[in-house]
Amino acid sequence: MRRESVIHKPLNLVDGQPLLIAYHLYKKCFSIRCFHTRKVIGYADRIIVGNARFLVSHSGRARVLREKMKNIHAFVQGEYQADLQHAYLAYENIMEAYYNPYKVSTFVDKRTMTPIHDAQIAILDKGRVYYTIAHG
Incomplete structure (x- = not known):
């Protein structure tokens, strides 16, 4: 199901602009x-x-572990690409990333629990993070 983005604050982003993205609790x-x-x-x-x-x-x-109170310390860094924002992404190898500071020390693949450090594309949608990696 295709879902349109909801922008809460106007964004003036340009192609290739490097961004840091975190979930706002x-x-x-x-x-x-x-x-x-x-x-x-x-x-x-x-x-x-x-x-x-x-x-x-x-x-x-x-x-977080010491104080038992969450803080902003985990990000997805990436380059904004306008052509990806409204495209329906039907990649075959989309996986879900997972991070919980109480359970893992880095982002991991949600299914295999193996650490992930980078990806070709990251899709941040409805509080979840998905990714795809390049092949070959």
Whole structure:
């Protein structure tokens, strides 16, 4: 089922723009930051980025474990690609990523629980993260 993105704050993104994306617990959507400034530039229910990397601050995770209170320390870094945003993605090898600071120390494949560090495309949709990797 195709689902249109809901943008909570207008985004003025350009192709190739590097972004950092994290899930916003209170707004129940994704918080989108400029990679260079680290400032929030918008919010969306759905965004797709290319050349994705899955980042976890180990000191941020340690603080979560110590204080038992969540903080923003895990991101998907990627490049904005306008042509991907409205396309229906029907990749054969889409997998779901998973991160829970109490259970794993890095993003992992949800099915196999093996660590993942990068992906060709990351699809952040309705609080979940999906990814696909290049073959060959």
